Amino acid sequence: MSAAVRGDTPVRDTETVRPARPVRSARPVRVVLRAWGRSAGLHVAALALAVFLCGPFAWMVLTAMKSPADIFATPPVWWPHELTLHNFVSAARNDFLHSLANSAVVCAGTTVLCMLLALTACYPLTRPGLRGRSGVLGVILVSQLLPHAVLLVPVYRLAGDLGMLNTRWGLMLAMLAFNLPVGIWLLRGFLSAVPFAVEEAARIDGLSQFRAYWTVGVPLALPGVLAVTVYVFFTSWQEFVFAMVFLTDPEQSTTPLALLGFIGQHSVDWGLLMGASTLTMIPVLLLFVLVHRHLLGGLTAGAVKD
Structure with a gap:
């Protein structure tokens, strides 16, 4: 390795120092997946609660639009075959x-x-x-x-x-x-x-x-x-x-x-x-x-x- 002399102190050639590559950690991925799972769980719970609360109201409105044959059909008919406003009238x-x-x-x-x-x-x-x-x-x-x-x-x-x-x-x-x-x-x-x-x-x-x-x-x-x-x-x-x-x-x-x-x-x-x-x-x-x-x-x- 070559060296240059300035006065009494030798000076070595400087080498280019490259930054080390960052070590990828699996922790951020785990955190993101955990956040996604938590968000998905909350959305599923909110959807289930909405269906539980709004389901009776939807059934009431659909029953009001059904004909007597659809209302008393066995097995129950979820969606009426023919929408009618006769019950409202x-x-x-x-x-x-x-x-x-x-x-x-x-x-x-x-x-x-x-x-x-x-x-x-x-x-x-x-x-x-x-x-x-x-x-x-x-x-x-x-x-x-x-x-x-x-x-x-x-x-x-x-x-x-x-x-x-x-x-x-x-x-x-x-x-x-x-x-x-x-x-x-x-x-x-x-x-x-x-x-x-x-x-x-x-x-x-x-x-x-x-x-x-x-x-x-x-x-x-x-x-x-x-x-x-x-x-x-x-x-x-x-x-x-x-x-x-x-x-x-x-x-x-x-x-x-x-x-x-x-x-x-x-x-x-x-x-x-x-x-x-x-x-x-x-x-x-x-x-x-x-x-x-x-x-x-x-x-x-x-x-x-x-």
Whole structure:
């Protein structure tokens, strides 16, 4: 090997050093395969859950579009040989639309009254200055521990004394009495997350304390308000026990009572029942489509406290 001399120190020729090739490891491949397997497992589980939840609804809609021969065929026919809308038309002609209208009026009235009263009650419960707030909330919570069946007879006697049996107002107030405590308890969590300083700033601008609450505080909690609104509407829409006890006049019957009328003593017209059940779902689906963008945020808006 040659060497050059600079002064007293020999200097060797430098050799080109090439970087070593990286050693391929099987660990990244294992990690990727594990991630793919986990993702595939989650997708399969989600698909199975979706089929489990949506399967009955799909079967209901398909049964509503089947002819009687396909409905009672043995073995069961999954897909109808001929799609028909006869069951929907028959359900609409059987005064079922009148029951839908009654349910819409009762549920809309119950929801509006419940939200107005619950939002008003939440004002002192979520703003500083109220003494005994914990006691009031405790009473509201304890009132929900009693089963509705226990209070059914007293509420029925009270409605009879007030002359509200066989009226939509009587059913509306009965459902309001049971939905209002739940609405207050849920709305309190959402409205407590709204900073009180925002309302104080609105009061500096000239708004009264109560008006600042309605025009500033409540709109900031809109996702939560919509979530509670949907909950109250769904609960009122599917109420069966109170409707069966309070309403004995067929002209005042709601949707659950009308569906019960399709079940005979010795036989069931499954096509007509499934057609009416499908029509019952339409208002609920329309409401969900209108508020679904805000519904997810409302379900988690009051879960975290700053």
